[in-house]
Amino acid sequence: MSWRFVSLPPQDGYHMITSFVAVAEYINNGGKNTFLVFYAKEPFVNVGVHQEVWLEVDLEFARKMGIPVVRRDLGGGTVVITPGEHDYFIVIRQEDAPKNPNELYQKFLTPVVNVLRSYGLNASLRDQDIVVNGKKISGNGAMTHGNAVVIAGNILLSLDVDLISKCIKVPTEKFRDKMAKDMSEWLTSLEKELGYIPPREEINKKLKEAFEKDLGIKFEESTLTPEEIELWEKLAKEKANEEWIFYKDNRHPDIHTERCVKISSAVALCHVDYKARKLLRITLKVVNRKIDEISISGDFFVMSPKGFIEYLEDKLRGVPVRIDEIKEVIVNVFNEKKPIIFGFDENDLANAIAEILNKPEIQEVI
Incomplete structure (x- = not known):
């Protein structure tokens, strides 16, 4: 050849x-x-x-x-x-x-x-x-x-x-x-x-x-x-x-944090670095016991489909902060899109989010 x-x-x-x-x-x-x-x-x-x-x-x-x-x-x-x-x-x-x-x-x-x-x-x-x-x-x-x-x-x-x-x-x-x-x-x-x-x-x-x-x-x-x-x-x-260079930053401008903080009785913002096969960085904003916004970033590789992470983030918005419901959405999205990912799987992602939900700052608002 x-x-x-x-x-x-x-x-x-x-x-x-x-x-x-x-x-x-x-x-x-x-x-x-x-x-x-x-x-x-x-x-x-x-x-x-x-x-x-x-x-x-x-x-x-x-x-x-x-x-x-x-x-x-x-x-x-x-x-x-x-x-x-x-x-x-x-x-x-x-x-x-x-x-x-x-x-x-x-x-x-x-x-x-x-x-x-x-x-x-x-x-x-x-x-x-x-x-x-x-x-x-x-x-x-x-x-x-x-x-x-x-x-x-x-x-x-x-x-x-x-x-x-x-x-x-x-x-x-x-x-x-x-x-x-x-x-x-x-x-x-x-x-x-x-x-x-x-x-x-x-x-x-x-x-x-x-x-x-x-x-x-x-x-x-x-x-x-x-x-x-x-x-x-x-x-x-x-x-x-610059719109491209900072697109991920600009997609989540209101949740730039490297720690966990309770903002009010109904609002909390939390970040966690979770080591799967590759690093997962999850930042989560909870409002009225629901995911208001989530950022999934890290050094993993999504070979296909294009835009999978953004699609998954959008699907998780509005989901009640109960790990069983969150995991169900994650599994459904993985089944629907059948992504080829090197670095983490659906269980890793659910475990990373579960780690955030167990933080005291999140527990206080849910």
Whole structure:
């Protein structure tokens, strides 16, 4: 089977996070499976589609340093993208992709694992990440776009822990110091492991060889079509719009809180971070013993359908704050929409909401 291999020059954040959509449209129109590779021209903060910027990013520092905040169409956590990464997008027809996320990652990330092993590194796949001796060297995520499946990932060439830790929102400076120390312990890079950074051309050559061997495909060196470039420019411009960047924040402007507070005898507002397979951040406003508003955010991945989280939030509004009724709505929505989610299931969500309902501030108003 013939694939395109497209190597692009360095890009800004808005172009990086929209490139694969233009390629997915090309594939939806009958184009070839494509491996796209490039890297960031400058640092930017990249938040997941299901995250609230105010909860994740130190906006004061980012603005002071002129570091853009960019919201991608993929799930996952907030990452700070720097020129020290080698980024790739694997965009394929749906019929060529396993439906199970674990099998999908296994199939298409094994060649990347093998590239790292070719440098003598003890690399292995852990969920959707690639680790070397237990330390993450490659983060990956997946989504569907029409009839195309996209896997986005990177190989860390070098690591600027100081910059990354300063871009992320933390409760205290002491916590930031601990986070920087922790990141040094659970993240690694080729520079750290090898003592040098291999040339990008060499990494590309190894990626091509590994994918051809492991998947039984043949690459042709290619470029994007004029139609892809035209759509890409349009999408990048849209993603630079603040309405998109802060859409999740602006969807819930009245429930920005990281704690629990009783507002009146009938109103309470509460936030909880719940660790399922991925982090779930739930903020809930109760008015007159009903869910007045709920925000479901976090670093999970919803591969399909598009807009599932917003649909679920809307369905939960107005539901009495009894866990059996809430769980019934959640189960019904999951049965109706049949979402493909990596990071949590309906039981995790019900348990996270149950944890909020047990908070004293909520108990006092119900």
